[in-house]
Amino acid sequence: MKLKLSITQKVKAVMALLVVFILVFATNMMDKNHFSIVQDAYTSVYEDRLVVKGYLYNLSRQVTKKKENLYFDRAKSLGEQNDRINDSIRTLIEKYATTKLTSREDYHFESLQQQFDKLWEMENTIKSQLASSTDNLALDELMVQYNLIFDDLDALSSIQIKEGERLINNSNRIINSNDILSRLEMGFLIAIGLVMQFLIIYKPPRYRS
Numbered sequence: 001m002k003l004k005l006s007i008t009q010k011v012k013a014v015m016a017l018l019v020v021f022i023l024v025f026a027t028n029m030m031d032k033n034h035f036s037i038v039q040d041a042y043t044s045v046y047e048d049r050l051v052v053k054g055y056l057y058n059l060s061r062q063v064t065k066k067k068e069n070l071y072f073d074r075a076k077s078l079g080e081q082n083d084r085i086n087d088s089i090r091t092l093i094e095k096y097a098t099t100k101l102t103s104r105e106d107y108h109f110e111s112l113q114q115q116f117d118k119l120w121e122m123e124n125t126i127k128s129q130l131a132s133s134t135d136n137l138a139l140d141e142l143m144v145q146y147n148l149i150f151d152d153l154d155a156l157s158s159i160q161i162k163e164g165e166r167l168i169n170n171s172n173r174i175i176n177s178n179d180i181l182s183r184l185e186m187g188f189l190i191a192i193g194l195v196m197q198f199l200i201i202y203k204p205p206r207y208r209s
Contacts, residue, residue, distance in 0.1 A: 027185050049164040055096045056157050060150070062089050067146050070139060078127050086120060105159045112152040119145045 062085050069082065093113060101109060122145060126138050 023185065023188065049160045049167070052096060052099050053157065053160045055092050056153055056160070059089060059092050060153050062092075063146055063149055063153070067143070070142060078123060082123070086123075089116060102159065102163060105156060105163075108152050108155045108159070112149065112156065115145065115149045115152060119149065 065085055066082060093116070096109065119142070122138070122142060126142075
């Protein structure tokens with residue numbers, strides 16, 4: 001026995017299917033957007049936070065070497081080894097500059113570069129003098145400059161942790177909201193299916209006047 005549909009029932013069926021199509025298309029676009037946001041967040045956590053954390057660690061090690069050399073070996077503190085350390089520092093700073101910076105991070109990063117520029121200027125001034133004439137005051141000023149650099153490195157390191165946590169938390173919120181949306185979508189589709197079936201099959205009774 002074939003089920004014959006009236007024109008009204010056919011229109012209702014088409015409208016119901018259209019609603020389902022729009023719903024599926026809209027949620028699919030939302031899912032795609034959410035996935036893109038989460039993917040970008042995790043990429044940023046790696047490229048702009050974990051990798052940068054490595055840059056900061058290496059910068060801190062290089063400055064520590066400079067500080068140790070200044071204490072224990074004056075020749076190394078201003079000689080070829082120091083030049084190699086400075087080249088390594090410049091390379092790390094260049095790599096850091098290519099990452100995505102927050103406004104606060106940009107402030108401390110700019111400050112860090114300025115502190116290094118000042119440090120190198122101080123080193124060049126001392127190198128231009130005879131080693132024997134390098135007084136304790138100049139060395140004390142270098143120590144102060146190292147501490148200023150460490151302050152910026154500590155601030156930048158703290159930012160990496162906070163930004164990484166923020167990105168992960170935002171991603172988790174998106175994933176959780178997407179899961180809830182998927183459940184609602186499934187329930188809505190089931191409800192539409194039941195309503196559509198009712199509209200197609202149900203025939204209102206005819207009343208005789």
